[in-house]
Amino acid sequence: MPAAPPSPLTHRRLVVDGRAVEVRGTFDRGRPAVVLVHGIGVSGEYFLPLAAALAADRDVYALDLPGYGTAPGPRRPLSVPELARVLTGTVRALELRAPVLVGHSMGCQVVVDAVAGDPGLCAGWVLLGPTVDASARGPLRQAWRLLRDTLREPPATNRVILRNYLRMGPVRYLRTVRTMLADRIEADLPRCAAPGLVVRGAHDPIAPRRWAEQLARLAPRAGFLEIPAAAHAVQHTRPQELATACAPFLDALADRTVPPGS
Numbered sequence: 001m002p003a004a005p006p007s008p009l010t011h012r013r014l015v016v017d018g019r020a021v022e023v024r025g026t027f028d029r030g031r032p033a034v035v036l037v038h039g040i041g042v043s044g045e046y047f048l049p050l051a052a053a054l055a056a057d058r059d060v061y062a063l064d065l066p067g068y069g070t071a072p073g074p075r076r077p078l079s080v081p082e083l084a085r086v087l088t089g090t091v092r093a094l095e096l097r098a099p100v101l102v103g104h105s106m107g108c109q110v111v112v113d114a115v116a117g118d119p120g121l122c123a124g125w126v127l128l129g130p131t132v133d134a135s136a137r138g139p140l141r142q143a144w145r146l147l148r149d150t151l152r153e154p155p156a157t158n159r160v161i162l163r164n165y166l167r168m169g170p171v172r173y174l175r176t177v178r179t180m181l182a183d184r185i186e187a188d189l190p191r192c193a194a195p196g197l198v199v200r201g202a203h204d205p206i207a208p209r210r211w212a213e214q215l216a217r218l219a220p221r222a223g224f225l226e227i228p229a230a231a232h233a234v235q236h237t238r239p240q241e242l243a244t245a246c247a248p249f250l251d252a253l254a255d256r257t258v259p260p261g262s
Helices: 044-054 080-093 106-117 139-152 155-168 170-182 185-191 209-218 239-256
Strands: 010-016 019-025 033-037 059-064 100-104 124-128 196-201 222-227
Touching: 010 080, 019 044, 019 080, 033 044, 033 080, 033 106, 044 059, 044 155, 044 239, 080 106, 080 170, 100 106, 106 124, 106 170, 106 185, 124 239, 139 170, 155 170, 185 209, 196 209, 196 239, 209 222, 222 239
Parallel strands: 033 059, 033 100, 100 124, 124 196, 196 222
Antiparallel strands: 010 019, 019 059
């Protein structure tokens, strides 16, 4: 993976409904906003290469939700709907108008739950490697796909993911797996009226092409694209290619909204 440019992000902690959220952001609300939502066990850290690529012309925020990364966790892991409420509260606390919400893996479920529950929350959404494929919802099948993906990711990416998994701890991780598997992204997507984009790496075993295309069809207004030579963690391994591929979608949304202060 090519070295990412130095991060232009600064770090702040917010308290949303009594829960801490760590935010790495550009905090430049004169530009179109993009909010990056991580998946299970990880944090905004693995979004930093993509954040750096997007920050050239967008207001970017990479979150650590409660219990992830450096954000202190509640005593029990939060469910997908609870994380979605935190995401909604974070967007409100940051006073972002019409951001684009970008989720990865289980973060896609959090984004979809938030958008379905609050149609005015965002201008649009992007799902990267969305979970959970309905044809492989069991924990053993998901574990097998995760192992296959680990063998396809470069060492630098696996180090970031492993470091975050160890920080979360196995008990909290396994309890979170239950809520991830119980959530039905395919049931919520038809209620996401904002324009969307479903993206996968061409070598992603966790979000197969058939599944990603099915989700794009379920949403009222969504497209689909694939990033060549990438596995599941496309935002970490192919940040510039991903940013370039998503740029037409993001630019079209920016043309329809006027950021605060402009």
